[in-house]
Amino acid sequence: MSITKFVMPEVIFGKGSIEQAGEACLRLGAKKALIVSDSGVANAGWLDKVIESCQDAGLAFATFIEMTTNPKDREIEAGCLTFKEQECDAIIGLGGGSALDVAKGVALLVTNGGIISDYEGVDKVHSPLPPMVMIMTTAGSGSEVSQFSVIVDSFREKKMTIISKSLVPDIAIVDPATLTTLGPDLTAATGMDVLTHAIESYISIAATPLTDVQAKNALSIVSRHLRPSVASRHNEEAKKAMAMASLQAGLAFSNAILGAAHAISHAIGGKYLLPHGEINAILLPHVMDFNRIASPRRFSEIADIMGIDTRALSEQQAGMAAIHFVRELSRDIGAPKSLSDVGITKEMIDPIGMTALEDACMITNPRDMSLEQINQLLLTAL
């Protein structure tokens, strides 16, 4: 570690905090907010909550909810149009990673111009963004606190990873109550995403003491609370815990970046538009196994944090135990086990490797990875 940076938004956390959205946005100097969300979140009643909070705060608003799974460049362009037509000056994002990443993309383009692919990579943003309040409804992408936006380039059929401090929202609202309307499959998939964030940021070559504390705590929470959170949508303790884990894992990876699981997952998700959390769940144990030799000590610590008794184990054995823990957790909550479970065939693997190698998340993976090694890993994960 030489000189490192750590950024995060103001965080408002707790049951009922969604009701503060309008006031929070007003406090940032907004006159009219564009609420970017999706129809699932709207149907669950959360969009109405945010609209009410704007009305209560006396904040004008417009809505944009034309969203699909895996956020796309054209959705950002449509959102920008609405932002301008409606003469908005601030963004409220409401939803899971897709809605929030589109919300960030809209914020980016309305002040920086051009098209979203202009900003792929690290630190390409030049002008400040409009005020942003981000409300997460999954646990989750961590997008509400991160400097990331991951967007599908429809033409190139790939996910672009955009990383910039300017993408850190001004205020993140994390209301565990929003998790109670999420079904078990999405709870499982998004929960495995949190686990992947915690582990990849902990072994990232850009990890720092400030990201480590967040990653470790997130990992500890997921290890204990993801199962009960998937089991019941009424388990408030588990929802609160997972909301906190998602937030902390988000802070960790936002500042330490990620690794090969995300790089490959972005490549697969961008090409075949599959759910990000499920792909991560499948790839994570394979990537851990590949990365294990890069930092045996950290893998042994991961086992410790998971609650595994490592006293009689070598570092290598502890690392293996951690991977086994991930497989068991994944199985218990019903996450897909293999790429073929989600419809990927051997023939579909070919274009993945090159795209994964170019993903910004690959840079911080602790073990160098060749095209052959990616292909080998994908075959093992089939």
Add this chain to the structure above:
Amino acid sequence: MSITKFVMPEVIFGKGSIEQAGEACLRLGAKKALIVSDSGVANAGWLDKVIESCQDAGLAFATFIEMTTNPKDREIEAGCLTFKEQECDAIIGLGGGSALDVAKGVALLVTNGGIISDYEGVDKVHSPLPPMVMIMTTAGSGSEVSQFSVIVDSFREKKMTIISKSLVPDIAIVDPATLTTLGPDLTAATGMDVLTHAIESYISIAATPLTDVQAKNALSIVSRHLRPSVASRHNEEAKKAMAMASLQAGLAFSNAILGAAHAISHAIGGKYLLPHGEINAILLPHVMDFNRIASPRRFSEIADIMGIDTRALSEQQAGMAAIHFVRELSRDIGAPKSLSDVGITKEMIDPIGMTALEDACMITNPRDMSLEQINQLLLTAL
């Protein structure tokens, strides 16, 4: 915990990061910065480093270094005058808690007007402050990341605790190299301040999972690295660790507030202008002993984090062991043991209790405290 908030500045951490001060301030839109510091820091060469960084960045600047130990209202007024005369539009604070708290006070008054005592208490600030970059040179007050400014009211002979999210700097620069020019006494006193921050924020009634991770990590680091940091000004590992501990303890207490040790310490420091860290070092074990019954579990966890083997101990015994640990640490690094060591006599105690009771830090103390109990504690600490 119902709804909680967590705020922190952007952090730039690492050896040599002080050289980024000018560029960081420029990035916030500044045209001319007032550098608020003190003569000790200037003599150690750090002011020149910051001035150089401004020149390199093409940022105009003025300086204000008329500062005494324990930051005073009149120093803020003088600083405001310089800010206006020199037509500055941003603040760079450079120093320990005193310099940074004066820097924040100047920032507060130049946009909010009035006198500093108008803002005593919680959330009294109404207008945004100018851009602030804070560079700490002790480990330390945590002022570089906190929403606190503690200022002596010369007329009332008391320290005013001002708490507002507006006091959180935009950018905190933590350069462990600055700690190498600090003597052992100041290293010890400021280190005991860090320990007090970590413990008081961990047992605060406003603690949250987000503050807990920071408090626990800070506590763990101080327990291992404060002794070697006091022992040698050339121990880079210890300096880096203590800089991180100070930062994390600052994040914890900024968001969880503090307790009776700080409330009483502010009362004594404001009346008799004694070094804050030394008073905390004396009071901490006594306050821990008083607070112990409020949260036996947390005290037992504190013992664990300090590295004490608590397996054979009851929660009560573990808590006592934690207090013993603090006394031993304090003794090893040569911190004063009793109030009489720093010149406080029985007669001088009388006016302390009422002032301490009114301090904002008393609100979050985990055990209710009466005037009689404060007086009793002070007698025991004599």
